[in-house]
Amino acid sequence: MSREPHTRLARALTALLQDPRPVTGVQRLRGGSKKGVYRLTLDHTDTVIAYLWHSTEDYWHPGAAHSQDPADPFSHASGPHLFTAAHRALTDLGVRVPRLLAHDTTGTHHPGAIALVQDVPGPTLEELLERDPAAAAPVLDRLGAFLRTMHATTHPGFGKVHHLTTGGRPHAPSCEQTVLDRALADLDEAAARDARLHPHHARLTSALHTLAHRITPRREHVLIHGELGPDHVLVDTDGTPVLIDIEGMMFFDAEWEHSFLRLRFGEHHPRLRTRTPDPHRSALYDLAMHLSLVAGPLRLLEGDYPDRAFMLSIAEHHLARALQTTA
Missing domain, CATH: 3.90.1200.10 (Aminoglycoside phosphotransferase (APH), C-terminal lobe)
Structure with missing residues (x-):
């Protein structure tokens, strides 16, 4: 990831969280074939995870995805609407998921859609x-x-x-x-x-x-x-x-x-x-x-x-x- 996308992520975090602290590090995490997953460090101390849904972050190009039909249970499982609906359902049941801090689907703060979630510090x-x-x-x-x-x-x-x-x-x-x-x-x-x-x-x-x-x-x-x-x-x-x-x-x-x-x-x-x-x-x-x-x-x-x-x-x-x- 070049410096300019790093800057866009930092600006998006600042705007969405209304946190003036500088973003001092951006690291792309392994895994995530359908969305980008990044760890952002604020002021050398706190960290936040950013999920990015955009065509440039999705290795499943249109020909590789099994289906795009939302009525198909096995259609391409990528997108902020799927994430927020699932997050809400699990949270309501008391099933632990990373806390959702902010999200934006308008493209105002970053190309595509973005969600900022709690960085869970433990191992997998x-x-x-x-x-x-x-x-x-x-x-x-x-x-x-x-x-x-x-x-x-x-x-x-x-x-x-x-x-x-x-x-x-x-x-x-x-x-x-x-x-x-x-x-x-x-x-x-x-x-x-x-x-x-x-x-x-x-x-x-x-x-x-x-x-x-x-x-x-x-x-x-x-x-x-x-x-x-x-x-x-x-x-x-x-x-x-x-x-x-x-x-x-x-x-x-x-x-x-x-x-x-x-x-x-x-x-x-x-x-x-x-x-x-x-x-x-x-x-x-x-x-x-x-x-x-x-x-x-x-x-x-x-x-x-x-x-x-x-x-x-x-x-x-x-x-x-x-x-x-x-x-």
Whole structure:
């Protein structure tokens, strides 16, 4: 980031927070493929996190995003409206998120939209699990309590929080149909980019339809984060988990959340259990998740995402898992 964007960020912070102290440091943080995340230091002491939503901060160029339709629960999860709706919903439930200090969507203070949030000083839960699993155990238990609160919050519709709270409705008839349609598209896209899938395309297509056919319809959906890995949880000084990257939060099936939690938390997943899962739904969602994590990284790598080796490793791992699946 050049000096001029640094200056714009500093001016935006001063205006939005009405804080006259000089901004003495601007650091772009790792992660965040859909928005820019920056730590701003004021007067060499206090820090604030800035989220920037702008095309120059989004590695998912229009061709790489799965969908732009707000009625699609899996559409591109980026934008200040998604963030503020999710932040409000979690705050109302007592689920810890970084405190929202100010935000602006007019472009007056910075190109695109900007939100200023509390800088939580602790490590990520991923870092804590690697460094001190014993210290991470009570944090996992508190995270599990947050998830049970979220999964006890229900809605008759399904989709992103902002879409539903502004009167929107899904186009698809059910969560399982949404997942099936997306998984079939992911399979097609992944096969177009990796020839190793060609001999398995028909078998995996049949497996997806077979697994979907076994599912009993459901009329109630729960609040889920949607992409809750230990890298999306900060730990504050009191040992409380703090959820970040919340723009994809939606009402959906708990089984979709747990498919991702099992992948990311592994042996620690039992501490995060909530509702009793439907095994048929879980089987479909597990395969769909693997296919998504093949197609998504390969799509992203068609752009200029910097950590290419990491994305390739994700695609390789989930390709192997998908090919092991039988219906």
